[in-house]
Amino acid sequence: MTVVRSLVLFLLAAFAEIGGAWLVWQGVREHRGLLWIGAGVAALGLYGFVATWQPDAHFGRILAAYGGVFVAGSLAWGVVVDKFRPDRWDYVGAGICLVGVAVIMYAPRP
Structure with a gap:
């Protein structure tokens, strides 16, 4: 159950951070305004809290692992939201x- 909880939290964190960054991007780069930027900042703040709910107590480990989730999640976000078409190397990199x-x-530790 701990692994499932951890995976769900990684997905939630990815949604909050990638979604927040996308909202800020839309507010600034696409001139959608302060409401979009504010929503993005709030989502990014939520990401900071979600990361603390991970069952592992080591900050460095959680953030290092989340980096890999962020890479794969960013590509997935691009596919769904921005109609980005990854190539095989994007998929290989995300898989790695x-x-x-x-x-x-999740490696066994003593």
Whole structure:
């Protein structure tokens, strides 16, 4: 159950951070205004809290593993929201990152 909880929290964190950054991007780069920027800042703040709910107590480990989730999640966000079409190397790179997440977070430790 701990692994499932951790995975759900990684997905929630990815949604908050990537979504927040996208909202700020839209507010600034696409001139959508302060409301979009404010929503983005709030989502980014939520990301900071979600990361603290991970069952592992080591900040460095959580953030290092989340980096891999962020890479894969960013590509997925681009596909769904911006109609980005990753190439095979994007998929390979994201897969490598997710393997890294699994090793960092879920490898057996004494």
